[in-house]
Amino acid sequence: MTLMREKTILELYEAMYTSRYLEKIVTQLWEKGNIYGEMHLGIGEEAIIAGVLSHLIPGDAISTDHRSTPPFVMRGVDIESLLLEFLGHPKGLCSGLGGHMHLFCKELLLTSSGIVGSSGPSAVGFALATKYQKTKNIAVAFFGEGSMNQGMLLESLNLASSLNLPVLFICKDNNWAITTRSNEVTGGVLLDRVRGFGIEAREVDGSDCMAVWQAVETAIPRLRKRNPAPYFIQASCTHNEGHFLGDPLLRFHRSPKKELGAVTGPLTKSVLHYKGGRLDKRISSVSNVLALIAKARAQLSFSNDPIRRLEKTQTHLKDQFAQIKLKVEKKINSISERVLNLVQEEASL
Amino acid sequence: MRKMEFAEAIESALKHAMTNDPDIFLMGEDVHTLRINLLAQFGKERVISTSISESAFLGAGVTAAMAGLRPIIEIMLIDFIGVAIDALLNHASKILTFSGGKWNVPLVVRTSCGGGYGDGGQHEQSLWGWLAHIPGLHVVVPSNPSDAGQLLLSAIESDHPVIYLEHKLLADYWLDYMGTGGRENVSFDVPEKGAIGEVPEKWESLPIGKANILREGDDITLISLGVSVHRCLEAANILSEDEISVEVLDLRWVSPLDKEAIITSVSKTKRVIVVDEDYMRFGLSGEIAAILAEENISPIQFGRVCTEHTIPFNRHLEDNVLPNVNRILALARKFKS
Ligand SMILES: Cc1ncc(C[n+]2csc(CCOP(=O)(O)OP(=O)(O)O)c2C)c(N)n1
Numbered sequence: 087m088t089l090m091r092e093k094t095i096l097e098l099y100e101a102m103y104t105s106r107y108l109e110k111i112v113t114q115l116w117e118k119g120n121i122y123g124e125m126h127l128g129i130g131e132e133a134i135i136a137g138v139l140s141h142l143i144p145g146d147a148i149s150t151d152h153r154s155t156p157p158f159v160m161r162g163v164d165i166e167s168l169l170l171e172f173l174g175h176p177k178g179l180c181s182g183l184g185g186h187m188h189l190f191c192k193e194l195l196l197t198s199s200g201i202v203g204s205s206g207p208s209a210v211g212f213a214l215a216t217k218y219q220k221t222k223n224i225a226v227a228f229f230g231e232g233s234m235n236q237g238m239l240l241e242s243l244n245l246a247s248s249l250n251l252p253v254l255f256i257c258k259d260n261n262w263a264i265t266t267r268s269n270e271v272t273g274g275v276l277l278d279r280v281r282g283f284g285i286e287a288r289e290v291d292g293s294d295c296m297a298v299w300q301a302v303e304t305a306i307p308r309l310r311k312r313n314p315a316p317y318f319i320q321a322s323c324t325h326n327e328g329h330f331l332g333d334p335l336l337r338f339h340r341s342p343k344k345e346l347g348a349v350t351g352p353l354t355k356s357v358l359h360y361k362g363g364r365l366d367k368r369i370s371s372v373s374n375v376l377a378l379i380a381k382a383r384a385q386l387s388f389s390n391d392p393i394r395r396l397e398k399t400q401t402h403l404k405d406q407f408a409q410i411k412l413k414v415e416k417k418i419n420s421i422s423e424r425v426l427n428l429v430q431e432e433a434s435l
Numbered sequence: 436m437r438k439m440e441f442a443e444a445i446e447s448a449l450k451h452a453m454t455n456d457p458d459i460f461l462m463g464e465d466v467h468t469l470r471i472n473l474l475a476q477f478g479k480e481r482v483i484s485t486s487i488s489e490s491a492f493l494g495a496g497v498t499a500a501m502a503g504l505r506p507i508i509e510i511m512l513i514d515f516i517g518v519a520i521d522a523l524l525n526h527a528s529k530i531l532t533f534s535g536g537k538w539n540v541p542l543v544v545r546t547s548c549g550g551g552y553g554d555g556g557q558h559e560q561s562l563w564g565w566l567a568h569i570p571g572l573h574v575v576v577p578s579n580p581s582d583a584g585q586l587l588l589s590a591i592e593s594d595h596p597v598i599y600l601e602h603k604l605l606a607d608y609w610l611d612y613m614g615t616g617g618r619e620n621v622s623f624d625v626p627e628k629g630a631i632g633e634v635p636e637k638w639e640s641l642p643i644g645k646a647n648i649l650r651e652g653d654d655i656t657l658i659s660l661g662v663s664v665h666r667c668l669e670a671a672n673i674l675s676e677d678e679i680s681v682e683v684l685d686l687r688w689v690s691p692l693d694k695e696a697i698i699t700s701v702s703k704t705k706r707v708i709v710v711d712e713d714y715m716r717f718g719l720s721g722e723i724a725a726i727l728a729e730e731n732i733s734p735i736q737f738g739r740v741c742t743e744h745t746i747p748f749n750r751h752l753e754d755n756v757l758p759n760v761n762r763i764l765a766l767a768r769k770f771k772s
């Protein structure tokens with residue numbers, strides 16, 4: 087194991103905290119109604135993104151899924167232009183035309199997509215280009231464990247393996263796909279599946295940024311060598327806001343009276359309907375869903391939070407962490423103030 | 436008559452159908468939560484939750500239908516059909532012909548569509564013209580609760596593949612899920628008559644391929660479907676103040692298309708505007724122009740208010756890219772001046 091330098095740990099902390107703090111601001115904007123549509127956050131997966139991006143060099147490409155904010159921020163995309171994009175502003179990163187699920191940055195070779203599994207083929211194409219151009223660059227694909235049952239992602243694993251392409255596949259595993267427990271709809275073991283394609287694969291605790299960093303440190307030489315090979319990492323994580331802001335399963339826990347009330351009436355009626363399946367089966371189907379709602383609550387806990395985790399394990403860096411926090415908050419606060427002022431000014435014109 | 440919300444009507448009609456026909460089952464992502472009431476009544480043998488594997492479960496739906504079942508396959512958003520289009524393009528639509536007319540595919544694809552709530556260009560498309568382009572597929576787009584329930588029954592009763600599209604501005608649970616997320620400080624232009632309305636006491640199907648005249652008029656025909664029919668009705672009201680008499684035709688079905696209703700109405704008004712939330716080029720609006728030309732209904736004035744570009748995330752731009760009342764009014768007034 088490579089010994090991690092203090093500097094690296096502090097950099098990881100700063101990357102994670104920057105993304106976290108920005109997404110907190112995003113949460114406020116969404117709650118105030120300034121951001122439309124869905125908003126998927128990367129809160130809880132910062133350690134995975136930071137641990138991977140720490141090893142990237144200029145010219146490496148990243149293909150993300152619908153949780154694109156952390157990789158874009160950590161790769162150095164201007165925060166103001168990101169915030170403006172989330173608000174749909176013409177001065178946003180994508181002129182307000184893309185929105186958070188469709189962010190693109192040509193200069194940094196960053197893409198995102200709201201189509202589940204599409205980061206697989208996307209990264210394969212970037213990797214093909216680096217090989218074609220004979221550079222040392224690699225491509226990273228970020229996706230959730232739910233995407234591992236999407237055909238195009240599985241096809242991409244085979245393509246990367248058979249063409250010997252430098253793709254780093256990063257599976258962010260929270261065992262949820264919207265309201266589905268992924269293990270309940272997945273056959274076999276994911277790592278075995280990936281190894282079946284001839285790809286080296288390993289698991290890592292995705293809430294531990296140092297563990298992720300170490301895992302990628304081992305993978306990188308295989309990816310950057312003259313005859314590269316793809317590599318796969320399955321990293322566990324928890325999304326504190328559930329699937330997206332306003333997650334209906336979490337709403338049950340936050341305001342149970344309001345949310346459960348609307349559901350239970352029709353539900354009881356259905357269970358008791360005089361025609362249908364066998365009553366015991368109906369009851370067990372419903373209790374399974376209720377158990378699912380109960381399980382969703384675990385996401386609200388911060389016990390696996392990657393930032394807190396680093397703070398807890400690296401107590402000797404307490405003061406430096408505090409300084410970083412202050413610096414980051416000051417920077418992002420001033421950006422968000424500027425952005426909000428601009429938007430308000432324009433609205434009053 | 437009883438009153439129901441759009442999604443409630445779909446569920447009510449679906450319950451009715453599933454109660455009467457044990458061969459009907461649902462399959463798709465997250466149906467255990469999205470269709471929890473159906474799960475509660477019919478159990479998980481008939482309400483089957485899947486992994487995110489559209490190409491596999493839609494393809495499987497095709498042959499399950501060929502084996503004698505009546506599958507209703509759910510594709511969460513029509514935009515996601517991209518990953519599974521083969522099942523429709525090369526299989527569901529063609530097997531009847533390939534088998535010499537001997538093997539039919541009674542498949543229903545239930546999916547949500549449409550924009551107007553700020554979700555961007557990969558989540559707000561309509562794509563019905565794109566699907567109706569394929570011979571062998573039927574495509575239906577209800578615009579109000581009563582039609583929603585009845586047309587779902589038509590789709591289920593059909594012995595051939597039908598794509599059933601529910602607009603997210605009309606189905607309250609979709610809008611809550613994708614648009615408001617439980618917030619009270621965002622609102623969208625939801626047409627009230629589409630979102631809630633009277634439905635029949637007893638669910639019965641409507642004929643396949645029959646359009647519906649929502650408003651009679653003499654000067655201009657607005658041909659539309661889905662949420663856009665409500666934009667047309669609003670425009671028609673405003674135009675009536677200018678003494679312009681507008682007929683509004685709700686197509687209901689993109690395929691089969693009710694040619695007769697189109698021809699009859701346009702022969703009378705001689706002016707027609709197609710208001711279509713789907714893409715403009717190579718689609719429904721062009722098809723209607725072709726039908727009118729083929730029937731030699733001339734001279735007429737023809738225009739269209741459709742979606743011409745990738746749907747932008749910016750709410751203001753989005754509202755202008757999608758058909759809206761002002762765009763309809765501007766074109767209609769130009770015709771009459
Ligand atoms: C092709 C496609 N099917 C379905 C969806 C709807 N959808 C969006 S995110 C998601 C769950 C993804 O789960 P996972 O890959 O585990 O990512 P997570 O959200 O847990 O980070 C689904 C089903 C989609 N966007 N694209």
Ligand SMILES: [Mg+2]
Nearest residue numbers: 230231260262
């Ligand atoms: Mg997941």
